[in-house]
Amino acid sequence: MDYSDMWCKTTxxxxxxxxxxxxxxxxxxxxxxxxxxxxIGCGDGSLTKTVLYSFIGDHVQELVAIDKLDYMCNYAKxxxxxxxxxxxxxxxxxxxxxxxxxxxxxxxxxxxxxxWIPDTKLFFENIHKMLKPDGQVFMVFLDDNVVKTSFNKxxxxxxxxxxxxxKQVFGEYTENPEQYINDLLQKxxxxxxxxxxxxxxxxxxxxxxxxxxxxQMYDDLHLIPSELQEEFFQYHLKNCREACTYLREPDVxxxxxxxxxxxxxxxx
Numbered sequence: 001m002d003y004s005d006m007w008c009k010t011t012x013x014x015x016x017x018x019x020x021x022x023x024x025x026x027x028x029x030x031x032x033x034x035x036x037x038x039x040i041g042c043g044d045g046s047l048t049k050t051v052l053y054s055f056i057g058d059h060v061q062e063l064v065a066i067d068k069l070d071y072m073c074n075y076a077k078x079x080x081x082x083x084x085x086x087x088x089x090x091x092x093x094x095x096x097x098x099x100x101x102x103x104x105x106x107x108x109x110x111x112x113x114x115x116w117i118p119d120t121k122l123f124f125e126n127i128h129k130m131l132k133p134d135g136q137v138f139m140v141f142l143d144d145n146v147v148k149t150s151f152n153k154x155x156x157x158x159x160x161x162x163x164x165x166x167k168q169v170f171g172e173y174t175e176n177p178e179q180y181i182n183d184l185l186q187k188x189x190x191x192x193x194x195x196x197x198x199x200x201x202x203x204x205x206x207x208x209x210x211x212x213x214x215x216q217m218y219d220d221l222h223l224i225p226s227e228l229q230e231e232f233f234q235y236h237l238k239n240c241r242e243a244c245t246y247l248r249e250p251d252v253x254x255x256x257x258x259x260x261x262x263x264x265x266x267x268x
Contacts, residue, residue: 002071002075002216003209003212003213003216004043004044004071004072004075004213005044005075005079006209006212006213007043007044007046007209007210007213008044008045008046008075008079008080009209010206010209010210010213011205012202012203012204012205012210013047013112014046014047014050014051016112016202017047017051017052017111017112017140018051018055020111020140020261021051021052021055021138022055024138024194024261024263025055027193027194027263028107028136028138028263029134029136029193029265030059030107031059031106033061034059034060034061035056035059035060035061035105035106035107036061036062036064036104036105036106037056037059037060037062037063037064037105037106037107037108037109038063038064038065038066038101038104038105038107038108038109038130039052039063039064039065039066039108039109039110039111040066040092040108040109040110040113040127041066041067041068041092041110041111041112041113041116042065042066042067042072042073042076042087043067043069043072043076044072044075044076044079044080045065045072045075045076045077045079045080045081045085045087046079046080047111048063048065048076048080048085048087049080049082049085052109052111053082053084053085056107059107060084062084062085062086063084063085063086064086064088064101064105065085065086065087065088066087066088066089066090066091066092066097067087067089067090068089068090068091068092068093068094069217070089073087073088073089074089092110092123092126092127092130093117093119093122093123093126098126098129098130099129101130102129102130103129103130103131103132104130104132105130105131105132105135106131106132106135106136107135107136107137107138108127108130108131108135108136108137108138109137109138109139110127110137110138110139110140111138111139111140112140112142113139114139114140114141114171115141115142115143115145115148115170115171116169116170116171116217117171118167118168118169118170118171118172119171120171120172120173120181120184121184121188123171124184124185124188124190125188128188128189128190128266131266132266133266133267133268134265134266134268135265135266136193136263136264136265136266137190137262137263137264137266138262138263139261139262139263140259140260140261140262141171141173141177141181141259141260141261141262142257142258142259143171143173143177143197143258143259143260144257144258145255145257145258146211146239146240146243146244146255146257147211147214147215147236147240148169148170149239149240149243150236150239150240150243151169151170151218151236152169152170153239154235154236154239155167155169159235160224160232160235163223163224163225163228164220164223164224165220169218169219173260177197177258177260178195178196178197178260181195181260181262182195185262185264189266189267190264190265190266190267191264191265191266191267192262192263192264193263193264193265194261194262194263194264195260195261195262195263195264196260196261197258197259197260198258198259199256199257199258199259200256200257200258200259201254201255201256201257202254202255202257203247203252203253203254204244204252204253204254204255205251205252206250206251206252207237207240207241207244207251207252207253208237208251211236211237211240212233212237215232215233215236215237241253243255244256
């Protein structure tokens with residue numbers, strides 16, 4: 001099953017991304033030339049095309065948008081292609097892919113992506129490698145969210161353990177995400193422009209359409225037998241609904257989550 005089209009039609013993440021980018025617009029340091037810009041985790045490409053490309057506007061020479069999921073990248077190429085955007089099937093955690101892109105970008109964006117990567121330190125180091133000196137990275141982490149809660153529950157139960165390994169699925173940022181991320185970035189070689197943590201809430205309409213594509217991003221989904229995959233999706237959908245506040249029909253919920261926004265500059 002492929003939920004790319006379902007995810008493309010959701011609006012919650014795109015609306016949030018637009019609001020966060022605009023809030024911090026004045027903290028970006030743009031070069032006096034057209035920039036090469038990288039987006040990590042472009043997914044279906046809808047946020048790339050409708051939100052990010054509009055935001056970077058006249059500053060961009062080329063936007064390279066990468067994703068490690070081939071079905072998402074293929075969907076983006078087929079449904080959200082436009083001049084100035086190149087979608088590539090690449091993984092920011094793959095050493096060879098990172099080496100290919102070393103020192104190429106003036107800005108890197110990773111919006112609602114980093115929390116899916118357990119090795120936060122390596123992720124930051126790879127971003128540092130791909131940036132040019134004095135380049136900036138913009139990231140939005142969901143350090144506490146219902147999908148993370150659901151997968152943590154899965155790892156503590158026996159029902160799925162015979163199919164999937166027990167392992168860390170999401171990044172962990174301690175009880176003080178702002179301080180943890182700030183300190184880690186500085187150790188790697190970044191200067192902090194913005195590092196803000198807050199508890200936020202969002203109303204999600206068509207909740208199942210929002211959650212199912214997120215569950216599909218799970219690296220070990222292929223280990224679940226095909227005849228059990230719908231049950232697996234329903235298991236996580238139930239967990240996520242229970243962790244949210246029901247508002248109204250049809251399938252509208254309020255999700256409260258922890259969010260950290262980072263804008264940092266690679267030291268020269």
